[in-house]
Structure formats: C-alpha cells, structure tokens
Amino acid sequence: MHTTNQPQLPATAHKAKKYEGPSFDEVMALRKKHLTPSLLTMYGKPIMIVEGHMQYLYDHTGKRYLDGLGGIATVGVGHCHPRVNKAMKDQLDTLQHATTIYLHPNIAEYARALTDTLPDELSVAYIVNSGSEANDLALTMARLYTGNYDIVALRNAYHGGVTTAMGLTAHGTWKYNVPQGFGVHHALVPDTYRGPFGRDDKDAGRKYADDVAQLIDMATPGQIAGFIAETIQGVGGVTVYPEDYLPRVYEKVRASGGVCIADEVQAGFGRTGTHFWGFQKYDVTPDIVVMAKSMGNGAPIAAVVTKPEIAQALTSRIHFNTFGGNPVSCAAGKAVLDVIHDEKLMQNAKKVGDHILKRVCGLMGKHDLIGDARGSGLMLGIEFVKDRETKAPASEETVAILERVKEMGLLMGKGGLRGNIIRIKPPMCMTIEDADFMVDCLDAAISEM
Ligand SMILES: Cc1ncc(COP(=O)(O)O)c(C=O)c1O
Numbered sequence: 300m301h302t303t304n305q306p307q308l309p310a311t312a313h314k315a316k317k318y319e320g321p322s323f324d325e326v327m328a329l330r331k332k333h334l335t336p337s338l339l340t341m342y343g344k345p346i347m348i349v350e351g352h353m354q355y356l357y358d359h360t361g362k363r364y365l366d367g368l369g370g371i372a373t374v375g376v377g378h379c380h381p382r383v384n385k386a387m388k389d390q391l392d393t394l395q396h397a398t399t400i401y402l403h404p405n406i407a408e409y410a411r412a413l414t415d416t417l418p419d420e421l422s423v424a425y426i427v428n429s430g431s432e433a434n435d436l437a438l439t440m441a442r443l444y445t446g447n448y449d450i451v452a453l454r455n456a457y458h459g460g461v462t463t464a465m466g467l468t469a470h471g472t473w474k475y476n477v478p479q480g481f482g483v484h485h486a487l488v489p490d491t492y493r494g495p496f497g498r499d500d501k502d503a504g505r506k507y508a509d510d511v512a513q514l515i516d517m518a519t520p521g522q523i524a525g526f527i528a529e530t531i532q533g534v535g536g537v538t539v540y541p542e543d544y545l546p547r548v549y550e551k552v553r554a555s556g557g558v559c560i561a562d563e564v565q566a567g568f569g570r571t572g573t574h575f576w577g578f579q580k581y582d583v584t585p586d587i588v589v590m591a592k593s594m595g596n597g598a599p600i601a602a603v604v605t606k607p608e609i610a611q612a613l614t615s616r617i618h619f620n621t622f623g624g625n626p627v628s629c630a631a632g633k634a635v636l637d638v639i640h641d642e643k644l645m646q647n648a649k650k651v652g653d654h655i656l657k658r659v660c661g662l663m664g665k666h667d668l669i670g671d672a673r674g675s676g677l678m679l680g681i682e683f684v685k686d687r688e689t690k691a692p693a694s695e696e697t698v699a700i701l702e703r704v705k706e707m708g709l710l711m712g713k714g715g716l717r718g719n720i721i722r723i724k725p726p727m728c729m730t731i732e733d734a735d736f737m738v739d740c741l742d743a744a745i746s747e748m
Contacts, residue, residue: 306739308355308363308708309732315357318349323359341713342705351378354729356710365725365733367711372533372565372678372724375593376638380728383596386634390627398621405629412636414604416575418584423610425603426624430564430591431459433601434527436618437587438463440605441525441558443612448482449519451511451526451552455488455716457534458527458562467527470535470716484518486511488532489540492671492682493690504541512551523557525587530577533565536715537680537722539673545581558586558609564601565678568593569639569727572649572676580675598631600624644727648676651734655679655723658738666745668693679723680714681741692719696748703744709737 321329326347330338348364350357354377356364369375376383390405397403410424427433442448450467452458458467465473466480469488488494489507496503515523526548532538549559566577567590574580576588586609591601599622622628639645652675659672659681670684670693683693683700697719701711712722723737 304743305707306736306743308365308736309730311352311355311363313352313355315350315352315361315363318357318359318361320349320359323347342702346705346710353377353380354726354733362708364705364708364710365729365736367709367723367725367737369593369724369726370597371592371712372570373592374597374726375568375570376596376635376642376644377726377728378597380596380634380638382638383598383631383634386630387598387627390630394626396622396625396627399619399624403626403629405626405633406624409624409629409633412633413602416636417588417604420584420606421588421604423605423607425605425610425613425620426629427601427603427620428599428622428628429459429601430562430589431461431464432620433564433589433591433603434458434467434562435461435463436613437527437560437589437603437605438467438525440587440603440609440612441560443615444609445522445524445556445558447520447522447524447556449515449523450483451514451519451523451557452483452485453488453528453532454485455490455532455535455538456485456527456529456562457532458529472716473534482524484514486514488535488538489544490538491541492538492673504543505547507541507544508547508551511548515551515555519555521555523552523555525558525560526552527560527562527589529562529564530566530580531571531675531678533678533722533724534714536682536720537674537678539675540581542581545578545583549583549585559583560587560589561585562589564589564591565724568635569645570648570676570678570724572645572652575639575645594635595628595631596635598628600628600632639727642728645676647729648727651729651731652676652679654731655734655738658734659741662738662742662745665742668696668745668748674723677723677725677727677729681721681723682715683719683721692717694719697721699748700741700744703747704740707740707743709740711737 454469458464487510491498561578587605671682685691714722
C-alpha cells in the first residue's frame, strides 16, 4: 500500500494512438520462443513500449512515462523528432542504400558537418553502424598507425560487446569466458567516490595517472598502441575523473608512442551540457574519437573520427562496411546536429541537469540511502548505499526504487558493477517540469522504503 501523494507527469498535447497490435502476452511468448534468451528485460514485469514522443514513451495500455534513459543515452533530441524523421523519410523515398563504392552527397556533407564540431585536426570520419564496431576499428587504426600492440583501458569501463570491445570492457558482468582482450591492460579507474584517492585528495588526478604510467612501464614493452577511455564512464555508473587526469595520461601515452582514443559514445553530442564533446571538459584533444548512440537519435550510425595520417593507416588493405554511412542514417545524423544547434539542446541539458543534480544533492540530507550524486548535464548518476561509511552497495533498494518510479510513470537506468547506481540520460529536450517530476518520484519512492 503506497501512502505518499503520487507526483503527476507534466501535461502534454500529444495524443498516443490506440495500440492495436499483438497483446503483451503474445509478444512475450514470441520473444521467449524466437529470440535469444540473452536479451535482457528490465523490471519484474517487463513493459512493452509502443510509441514515443519527444521525452515521453507510451506502453501498449496507453500509459505515459517520462523517459529518463533515452533508449540508453541514444535518443538525444527526442523520440520521433519531426525534423529527424522528416529527413529520414524524405531520403528513404529517394534512395535507401547503394554503399560507399559510389559517391553520395549525404555521407560527404554529413562528414563535413560532423568534423566541424571537432578540433581542426580531427577531420576524417569512418562511418559505421554501432559503438562496438567503431571501437574495434579505432583499435585496429591505433595498432596499424603506431606499429605497436598494447592498449591501456580503464577498469569499470564499457566499450561494447564484440570481442575486441569486450576485451576493453572491464566489468565482470559483461565479460564471457572466451578469448578476448589481447594486449589490453586495465588501469585503476579514477573513481573519486570509491577509489583509493578521493575528492578530498588534491593530488588524486596525478596518483591515478601514475597508475597508467606504471602499467605502461611494467606491463608493456614501454611502447604502446594507445589508451582508450570514455570521457565520463556510462555503464560503469557515471564516473567523472579528476580534471587533471586525462591531460596527464595523454602526455604519458604519447611519450610511449601511443594514440589517445576518447570513447564519446555516451557523453558526446552535447549531453554533458557544458561541451559538445566530453573530452573538451578536460582540455585535451584525442587522436581518435569514437561516437555512436545520440549520433542518429536511434538510427544505427556510429563513427571513428581521427587525423588524416591515422586514417591513412587503414589503406594498406581493403576495409569495407556494408551499411556504414548509408544515405538514410547520414540524413538522420545531419538533422540531429541541426536540431541540437537550433533548439539549443546542449544548453538545455546544462540547465535541466544542474536543476536535477541540485535537487538530488538536496535530498541527501533527507535520505541516507543516497551515497553520491554526480555527473554533468543530462548524464547523471545517483549511487545508493546501505551505509555512507562502508559504502556497501544498496543494490536491492535500487531495484525497488526503479520499480516504484516506473509505476509512477518514470523510466530510469541502472548502472555500476553492483547495480546500485541510477543512471539519468533522458532526451535532451526534457524540461524543468519533467525534472521536478523525476526528483519528486525519486523522493517519494525512497520515502516509502
Ligand atoms: C561508452 C560506450 N562505448 C561503446 C558502446 C557500444 O555501443 P553499441 O551498443 O552501439 O555497440 C556503448 C554501449 O552502451 C557504450 O556505452
């Protein structure tokens, strides 16, 4: 029996269509029979989402939810954004696919628009379909260009599910007992909440960077192919590094012959609110940037953007990608860039994200369960602990909160190795009223526990 007054979703003019497709039970039965059992669903009783409009989702019963996860940090500008959809539909009716063996204006114009968002030297894009694929390609480029083999990645990182990306990933939950991670060494994660060097240690950035230096000196021939890190860890639970960490690490990596790879799959495209790319917050310029997710607002598109001389390394043999850079995905990508700019979504991410963070930090005085709240823009994490001293992860409580807010009409994500971190990565069109609804739901759900 729930006793609190339930927060109310802000009003919307959108009217969801009546769902007339197969029933929930039929879909569940089909999924169980014909889809891989490795597909996860969230919630004790999963939900079936059949419609989306900007920051809202609708299930088959017509129930509306605020989408606090954005298709896992992917629907950056809003579900079924009219400009993105129009660009895709127009292109779909003209030419869906021909491959890059022929010229097409979309891929060329999109590559120019995309690289215009990056520092001048990062001027060449290889467009593919998914973040995992892009990370795999980035590693190949780094190794070919440097002639070196070893790669340094971070613990608590997630870089995808193909074998190379799984090898870069450092979360036991996502790693199978299969050959992977050749030449990959995992350094300490610069986590100032749980790691050995905390936020009160002014020297934390240097100390974490020293671990990378020691790893290179002791575990590799001293010459490496590269270093890869997300600019804010996503799946790992929104880990933000000390500001001097990446500059120090990049210096050591370059002195060891390696290139620096920024995985911007989650943090890119304005989500962090202060910068279009996450690496800009740390005032570094990577040699290779990997991007995906928000890039197509849900259309399958990803890219490796790098310097011409690094891209050149891939020409020693033929490399081909069937769907990569197809006209429809590129039309979506171009429209996404225009919408982020025209609707000032990065600025909105900052305004709304700051508001959420401020209010959640305010709740820390009321709820001991909240151990930490962190992040930037609309890439936020709330870490739940059973005890603020021991920081014992409150994993079951996190599940209960997610279930309860779902009933109230709020969908959120879960992260961290122990599943005790709520991840907030909504479409960047979310409003202050939505943000208040979100925090009110969290407050009510925690109060009920
Ligand atoms: C930081 C990061 N890199 C790479 C990937 C892999 O992307 P994809 O699922 O498109 O293969 C993900 C996916 O969640 C991610 O969060």
